[in-house]
Amino acid sequence: MKYLWRSLGYLKRYWLLAAGAFLGLGISTGTRLIIPRLTQVVIDNGIAVGRLDIVLWASAGTVGLAVAGSVFTFLQGLLAARTAQGIAYDLRNELYAKIQSLSFSYHDRAQTGQLLTRATSDVDVVRMFVGMGFIQLLSAVLMMAGSIALLFVTDWQLALIILVLVPLTFGIFGFFAGKARPLFMQIQQRLADLNTVLQENLAGVRVVKAFAREAHEAQRYTQANQSLFDLNLVVGRLFAVAIPLVFLIANLALLAVYWIGGHQAIAGDLSVGRLVAFANYMLMAFFPMLMLGMIMAMVSQAGASAERVFEILDAHSEVIERPDAVEISAIKGHVVFERVSFRYFARGELVLKDVSFAGEPGQTVALLGATGSGKSSVVALIPRFYDVTGGRVTVDGHDVRDLTLDSLRQQIGVVLQETTLFAGTIRENIAFGRPNASLEEIIAAARAAEAHDFIMGFPDGYDTLVGERGVTLSGGQKQRVAIARALLLDPRILILDDATSSVDYETEYRIQRALERLMEGRTSFVIAQRIATVLDADQILVLEGGEIVARGTHEELLAESPIYAEIYCSQLQGGDSGSSTGTELECTQAQGEIER
């Protein structure tokens, strides 16, 4: 109920529309009540006494009232739609903004299908309640209050009887609604599960096809579908019993009045006229109860969905901008890790332990290490995708937690391991971080990323569509677009996380040459598996098990670090000697020396 109230809080912004809708409902209900009275007039005062003029006037009045009532019915529908759709719009915008702002650690655990379901289906459920259910609920309660008040005035004894029945109805209402709510919660959950299966199936369609798992996937989906169906049926059964039960109670109360009152009338204690009046009032008081019965399901469903929606809106992002965060204008690129330790989630293992190093402006810092040694974790801390567990990360002497996220991230160019291109043109994709960049700037960035030539190879050049509905780019081409995207930011700090793993060596070499030029005086962090990529770095950090086990330049490391030498040699040795290059010789020598 708490969440339902909260969703009603959104009505505030639309209170004028909502009030209008409510007024419209009141007036149209009023006219609908008056029309039968007018018909009565026609018959009693017109036809019965032979006054044709009254017949005609009253008939015209009926039509007029109907028209007026209809106008208000229309207005009510229109205003209610505007209110409800407006609230859905607000909720979706808020959800979207919130989802976009939640930190990486939230998204590491969240499922797209889950979030998507809440932003579409759950918002819809809340919307329908606000648009229809709430107005009906409100008018039912008002009508109930009104008719009970009326009853008190006409017959307080009878009113007392009805007052007993009201809590009973509400009790039943509350009982079933309470029972149904967790079920609705589960239904929405299962719907989200179903959508997750679907979403993953679509996102992973290549894997599905590669392993010929279509039948298995269909079975998985059918299973989720079936379990949703089963639960829907349980709820269906519940309300199949509950909704008519409210009617039954109203009927039984009426029966009681006739039965008991009937005996009293027979005994002469009650006039028949009064009995009939009793019954009629009773019906009047019960009508709103029946309305309540009809919207019972809607209320509990909306309660469940509202909770799911607010769960996201209330989600606590681990990376929060401090209220007094400062804007950093032009980063020089002095990046320092001071005894940084880090774990991804509370109970998890430490993935970084006591990591300290400094990257100076103009330096290229390379990170090397085995799979899962913590390289990506190190660079993810610089743009503050996660917060450190211990120690601190500073940029130009500022703890990154003291800076505004936008000012920090806008000056850091990141190429992530997994490249995602968005549906749109290549141009738009490169301009992702700076939508207003000119074509010249975009081309310059693409040239530096060695992407210009292949882009021009497409018939539409920079206007070629890529992403979900566009041409298929190879892994290496995608990476180069991603590099261009990062370069266009003209970043003070550049992070390349395995950014060229799918690019051939020749191209990579040219990219590196371009970067050297572009990144002059700026700091770059490069993660790579290929030794060739890191050879020229000013500083190479070798990570193992989340710790820096060696650091220095290529030459220094080759001379001092057995791990580095081993990595280096593993890429060059292959057991053949048909191609003795100088490098390979160097490797063998180095290894030999360290061993000695």
Added chain:
Amino acid sequence: MMFGGGRFHGLTQEAAKPADVGRTLRRLLGYFRPFWSLLVAAAALIVVSTLLRLAAPYLTGVAVDQFIAPGDEPRPVWLESLILVLGVGGTSGGEGVTVDRAVGLNVTMLVLLGTYLLNWAATAGQFYLMTLVGQRVLLHLRTRIFGRIQMLSLAFFDQQEVGDLMSRLVNDTQVINRVFSGGVVRLASMGLSLIGIVVSMLTLNPRLALASFAVLPVMVLTTTAFSRRARVAFRRTRQTIGEVSAELQENIAAVREVQAFAREQENVGEFEVLNAANRDANVQAESILSAFSPALDVLSTIAMAIVVGYGGYLALAYDPPLVSVGLIVSFLIYVRRFYEPIRGIANLYAQVQAAVAGAERIFELLDTQPEITDAPGAVRLPPIQGRVEFDHVTFSYQDEEPVLQDVSLTAEPGQMVALVGPTGVGKTTLVSLLTRFYDVDEGVVRVDGYDLRDVAREGLRRQMGIVLQDTFLFSGTVMDNIRYGRLEASDEEVIAAAHLANADQFVTRLPEGYQTQLGERGHNLSQGQRQLIAIARAVLADPRILILDEATSSVDTRTERLIQRALDELLKGRTSFVIAHRMSTIRNADQVFVLHQGRIVEQGTHEELLAARGLYYDLYNSQFRREA
């Protein structure tokens, strides 16, 4: 992310599309056909509960007239018989059945109680049946669509937004359910009562009856006009919610990029535009509907006014009057009863437009033909040796320039074939043809002499293991993810495969080992670790042909060497295709094919190619190039 500009069209995105509504509707109703017996039962229950509801006022009337305030109405036969059967009354001469008033009241009230209880049961049953049918249709429809999606080929998915597809399965099916569960049954019962009323009106007074039908043609015209507009509006709502959901899906999936580039503000702005379009489409559709119902109200009130006016005229202008006041009163009740189902039907018809708009999108998807299908006489590929042959193969995606041109190569069983070349040269495309993700434009791809187009795809892919460039993990445990390669594999086999792929080491270090839940796309693992899991998955599949498409690009070279050694063992007697840039990965290949601009320009062993001092030689040396 929403970018402007024209888009490719897999499925239509346009709102205004002339469609045959009748056909769509018929087809939609076809999904209800299997449940006709349930629908008939539900309709029967509606009739029963309607009758029972009508019985209630009658019974209270009887109670008042007969026992509470006895008048001179004759006692109904059923009541007399009942009293006799119960033995609570007596007979005295010609007076008929006599009964004590209090007892009579009790009897009548008991009957009333019975009708109430029965009515409850009938209504409950009817509600339940409607839910059952509606949910069954939904279940069926979703399964059908999902099944169809599974059949479609990759070329379709290259063109389709995931979010829009999802919206068709999620939102469009729901809208159908909302309108149809109950709607169909209500329609039947409304039709029934309508016939009854028309007959009674005509028998009562044909003249007045025809007069009260006068607005009927106007109503039909209004309904068609409204529903045409409603259909267009609803189509827009379906389409815009598809766009909203595509936008959501894309940006939730790529939220890391969004944050890395501090794009949140722009994205929120762009989302608001789509979201507003959806809101406005909904408001428009709903306001058409809200105008519709009052319009019908006005028309039915006019009909009543006609009855009163014309009836009054007939009663007053003639002497003796042509109609009695009583007749007019009962006619008024009839007219109200007559227009109630008509309004119901018309309202339903307008709402059905929403369902039709949803159904159009669903049927469009169901009608999409997969580009790649098994040929009618496709044979199931027997266990293969692994001889792969590309025979003058040419291929292009869509209508672009050919990605592969006249490519011919042969891999003997057990050979390791390496594909080498600059990025974007068509290496991945080549192996995609081998798995028949796409069909060749020209030439033939053969496995063990079978043209791939002549064999069933499943039998083919079951014998291949593929590690793709983009590793995709499903949400589930590590165990589940590896087992995806062979569903019937035991835990031990899964662990053995992980061991072989060198994944065992890091997996056992995870908090819950093989039972550790992986987030979607496995984001709590490093890229290299994900690749190891993907390799384990392919190893588990026990394939005759293994394809590694940059499978170890993010794995460090030491680990890679260990994997390589294990694979050497595993691959004895099996054919493998390896795409890699790292030369250490490919130097052991039996054959190396160098691709350039979509053609094979060099081939041979590592040594032969180095000796030839061609493109391969250059590529090989580029990895050692250092600043001069």
